[in-house]
Amino acid sequence: MADIPDPARSRESFLRKIPDGDTQERLVCADCGFINYDNPKIVVGSVVRWEDRILMCRRAIDPRSGFWTLPAGYLEQRETAMDGAKREAWEEARARIDITGVLAVYTIRRLSQVQVIFRARLKTPEIAAGPESREVALFRWDEIPWNEIAFPSVCWALQHDREAGSDAQPAARTNPLGEEGDSPLEDSAAGL
Secondary structure (H helix, E strand, O other), X not given: OOOOOXXXXXXXXXXXXXXXXXXXOEEEEOOOOOEEXXXXXXXXXXXXXXXXXXXXXXXXXXXXXXXXXXXXEEOOOOOOHHHHHHHHHHHHHXXXXXXXXXXXXXXXXXXOEEEEEEEEXXXXXXXXXXXXXXXXXXXXXXXXXXXXXOOHHHHHHHHHHHHHOOOOOOOOXXXXXXXXXXXXXXXXXXXX
């Protein structure tokens, strides 16, 4: 198998052009013809419940450090979406979860980002802040710090989870009508 060129090391040999049989402009190596596809990032996360409470994490990293979010982050290479959501719950909240279904798939156009949000249950109520969280908490609906939510998609997911209620397999939701995730809060965001 041929080595794949590293576009960061050899930028001078890459040209922006539309490859044969394609419709999008791409970086193409002038020397060997390698096409560097720059595709959307995938974020995975969960609305995690313990009885009538929802797990949330106060971010300890930018963007939106100090604001509350759901346990979520970028999917890693060769990782399933469900495994990624479980990993993120552990990394951010030391939470062990059972995924119960897909809640929503959101598109954040400005960031070329797709968010796959699951519904999940805590296996036990033991949680603790991981390295990317200042603190974690289990909130009842009326306790959620709505004025301190990190990203609009967190509000969407919380609302969609509430709408789904106890439905074991609700229809997956998408962006609310007219919302493309293009708010200033998400302009520089790199994740949920």
